[in-house]
Structures are given as structure tokens and as C-alpha cells.
Amino acid sequence: MNPAHPYDALLLVSYGGPNGPEDVLPFMRNATRGKGIPDERLLEVSGHYARFGGVSPINACNERLIEALRAELAARGAELPVVLGNRNWHPFISEALAELVASGAKRILMLPTSAYASYSGCRQYREDVAAALAGLGEDADGVTVDKTRTFYDSPGFLQAQVDRIATAYRRLEEQGRKAEETRLLLVTHSIPVAMQEGSGDPERPGSDYIAQHLALAEVLVPRVEDALGVERGIIRAELAYCSRSGPPQARWLEPDVNDRLAELKDEGVASVCCAPIGFVSDHMEVVYDLDTEAAETAEGLGIDYVRAGTAGTHPALIASLVDLVCERAARARGEDPERPCALESGPWHEECGPHSCRMIAGLDTGIPVVAGPAAPKNGEPPPRHPHRAREAQR
Numbered sequence: 042m043n044p045a046h047p048y049d050a051l052l053l054v055s056y057g058g059p060n061g062p063e064d065v066l067p068f069m070r071n072a073t074r075g076k077g078i079p080d081e082r083l084l085e086v087s088g089h090y091a092r093f094g095g096v097s098p099i100n101a102c103n104e105r106l107i108e109a110l111r112a113e114l115a116a117r118g119a120e121l122p123v124v125l126g127n128r129n130w131h132p133f134i135s136e137a138l139a140e141l142v143a144s145g146a147k148r149i150l151m152l153p154t155s156a157y158a159s160y161s162g163c164r165q166y167r168e169d170v171a172a173a174l175a176g177l178g179e180d181a182d183g184v185t186v187d188k189t190r191t192f193y194d195s196p197g198f199l200q201a202q203v204d205r206i207a208t209a210y211r212r213l214e215e216q217g218r219k220a221e222e223t224r225l226l227l228v229t230h231s232i233p234v235a236m237q238e239g240s241g242d243p244e245r246p247g248s249d250y251i252a253q254h255l256a257l258a259e260v261l262v263p264r265v266e267d268a269l270g271v272e273r274g275i276i277r278a279e280l281a282y283c284s285r286s287g288p289p290q291a292r293w294l295e296p297d298v299n300d301r302l303a304e305l306k307d308e309g310v311a312s313v314c315c316a317p318i319g320f321v322s323d324h325m326e327v328v329y330d331l332d333t334e335a336a337e338t339a340e341g342l343g344i345d346y347v348r349a350g351t352a353g354t355h356p357a358l359i360a361s362l363v364d365l366v367c368e369r370a371a372r373a374r375g376e377d378p379e380r381p382c383a384l385e386s387g388p389w390h391e392e393c394g395p396h397s398c399r400m401i402a403g404l405d406t407g408i409p410v411v412a413g414p415a416a417p418k419n420g421e422p423p424p425r426h427p428h429r430a431r432e433a434q435r
């Protein structure tokens with residue numbers, strides 16, 4: 042039996058990035074269009090890409106991810122093509138869908154490369170796909186697109202983080218830095234506070250973006266301690282954010298990783314492990330914001346700094362992602378499959394609710410989506426998640 046039945050294709054949806062210097066400006070225009078991002082920030086981030094020859098690492102990362110997914114799907118007897126569609130650069134989601142539809146695909150499953158559920162990592166992809174289908178007109182008649190369950194809570198994502206962080210701690214130990222003196226900064230992408238308050242499912246308390254990270258951290262840190270063979274409770278960990286964008290007057294999640302490094306220095310911390318748990322692979326945020334900028338900040342402060350690897354194509358992650366594909370397929374067949382989850386919060390919901398992962402808390406835009414019901418524009422206002430700044434320290 043084909044465990045991916047009834048799906049005809051798996052569409053990996055991702056952010057996209059430039060493949061050369063001439064792509065940088067048009068990519069940045071796509072990424073910032075309608076987002077109120079000042080030109081200054083656009084130029085600054087363009088400069089980050091320029092330092093890497095105008096080539097984003099994300100495209101090669103996604104190619105490796107697709108290869109690994111194809112191999113694991115084939116090993117399980119799942120017969121379906123895997124294609125990439127990006128929000129902001131070629132191959133665009135619209136291009137990938139046009140190709141799939143032309144080849145006769147009717148039931149498509151999408152898998153976002155974002156581990157956590159917020160507007161940027163969840164609903165916006167559902168809107169992108171709906172817009173792309175609309176753009177195909179009659180050709181897309183009878184085509185449906187479903188979505189896999191969010192994967193930050195999967196056993197494989199957790200396992201990958203544990204392995205990468207334990208490896209980083211061992212590197213610091215070789216430099217004479219003990220686990221108990223090394224602060225663990227769990228770094229994720231900052232988002233606007235209004236996006237945080239609208240993230241996850243507002244009908245489900247504790248499902249917001251910050252809470253998702255905290256739920257992972259709660260299970261992750263003891264597992265790292267076990268992996269290192271140190272006493273439980275000695276690793277101090279906290280959330281920090283990178284890649285703040287938007288106009289200066291907008292509120293975004295804090296503390297920024299660089300600001301936090303300076304504070305830690307004042308607190309007498311001399312050794313830090315940065316673990317980019319918010320990024321599935323070595324995106325520009327990782328190779329620039331952490332490996333370049335935060336590493337320089339740490340050096341200037343005289344802090345020993347190690348960056349843990351990203352999950353990338355860790356076999357445990359690949360296994361969990363394919364589990365999620367097969368789980369969604371089983372549900373589409375009307376079965377009631379197991380729903381593996383590594384966290385105490387329990388597995389993420391199957392289908393997004395009408396108000397889930399809004400761009401701005403309290404605002405239903407009425408923009409069409411796939412893979413779940415759309416709330417009408419300015420429907421009734423469901424509750425907001427709190428913005429629990431800096432609660433993440435332990």
C-alpha cells in the first residue's frame with residue numbers, strides 16, 4: 042500500500058532566497074512588499090546577502106531536504122513527487138503549483154519548512170497557495186491542497202536539537218567551559234508583538250509562538266543534560282530573538298540576541314551556546330545574524346561563543362516529517378492515525394481554525410486560504426494570547 046495515498050504530490054513551501062547578485066534586489070522587494078519595512082533595513086539585509094556573493098544558503102538547504110525526504114518516502118513505499126515552491130523567489134509557489142496541476146495532480150499536500158506556527162510560518166503559506174490556485178483559474182478546478190501538522194513538537198525535531206546542542210556543549214567543554222557555566226540561548230526569529238498575539242490557535246490557550254518554543258525548551262534542556270551525562274537542572278536556558286525587522290516604532294519580540302549577550306556579560310557569564318531552534322536549516326539568519334553578527338558581539342565582549350547546528354537533514358527529523366505526511370494521508374483516507382508528539386502540551390491540532398495564526402491579533406482579513414476554513418473579514422474578535430516578554434528564563 043502507498044502510505045501517501047490519496048495525495049498526488051508533496052509541495053514543500055519555503056521562503057526562498059537569491060541565487061546570485063542580480064537576484065538580491067528583486068528578491069528583497071518581494072520579501073518586503075506591503076510590509077512597511079524601511080528602505081534602510083532593505084539595504085542592510087541586501088548587504089548581508091552581498092557578503093555571501095548574493096547567494097542565500099536556503100536554496101541548497103532545501104535541495105538537501107528534498108533529497109532526504111524523497112529517499113525516506115521511497116523507503117516507505119510512498120509514491121509521490123516532492124516539489125519546492127517559494128514565497129519570495131523562484132521556483133515560486135505559483136510556478137510549482139502550475140507544474141503540478143499541468144501534470145494532473147489533484148490532491149496536493151503542503152509541508153512548510155517553518156517549524157512553528159505563526160502568520161509567517163503558517164497562515165501566510167496557506168494564503169500564498171490559495172492565491173496561486175486562484176491564479177491558475179479553471180485549470181485548478183477540483184484541485185485541493187491540505188497541510189501537514191506543524192512539526193516543532195515532533196520527536197524527530199526534538200531529537201535533532203538535542204544532538205546538535207549536546208555536540209556544541211562538547212565543543213565548549215573541549216575549550217574548558219563546563220555545562221554549568223555555559224548559558225544556552227535558544228534563538229528564534231523575532232516577530233511583531235501583534236503577530237505573536239495572533240499566533241497559534243486563539244481558541245487554544247498556550248498555543249502561541251512563544252509558548253510553542255517554551256514547550257520545546259522544557260523538554261529539550263533535560264534531554265541535553267542527559268545526553269551530556271550532567272546533573273539535571275544545571276543548564277540554564279532562555280529564549281532570545283534575532284532578525285528583527287519592520288519600522289523602529291513597531292514592537293517586536295525581545296530580547297535581541299546581541300542585547301542579551303551584553304546583559305549576560307554584565308551578569309558575569311563568560312560562555313554561551315547559541316542554538317537556532319527557530320530555523321530548520323542554515324538560513325541567512327543563521328549564517329549572518331548568528332555566525333557573523335552575534336559571534337562578533339560575543340568576541341567583542343570576551344564571551345566564549347559556540348553556535349549549535351540546525352536540524353537540517355538529521356535522520357530523526359526526516360523520519361518525523363515523513364511520519365507527518367503519512368499521518369495526514371491516513372486522516373485524508375478517513376483513518377484515525379497515531380499522532381506522535383514529544384511535548385507535554387500534546388500534539389498540535391490537525392487543521393487550522395478560522396482565526397489561527399493571524400498577521401495581527403484581533404484582525405480577520407478575509408484573505409482566502411487553503412487547508413482550513415477562512416474567517417470572514419472582521420468577524421467576531423476571539424481572545425488574544427498574552428505577550429509574556431522575557432518569561433522564558435530559567
Ligand SMILES: CC1=C(CCC(=O)O)c2cc3nc(cc4[nH]c(cc5[nH]c(cc1n2)c(C)c5CCC(=O)O)c(CCC(=O)O)c4C)C(CCC(=O)O)=C3C
Pocket residue numbers: 056057058059069072073076078082083086097098099154155156159161162230231232233236284285286287319320321323324325326
Ligand atoms: C517567523 C519567521 C521565520 C521563521 C520560520 C521559517 O523558517 O520560515 C522567517 C524565516 C525566514 N525569513 C527569511 C528572510 C527574510 N525575512 C524577512 C522579514 C520577516 N520575516 C519574518 C518572520 C519570519 N521569517 C517577519 C515577520 C518579517 C517581516 C516582514 C514580514 O512580515 O514578512 C525579510 C525582509 C527583510 C528583513 O526585514 O529582514 C527577509 C529577507 C528567510 C530566508 C533566509 C535566507 O535567505 O536564508 C527565512 C527562512
Ligand SMILES: [Fe+2]
Pocket residue numbers: 230284
Ligand atoms: Fe524572515
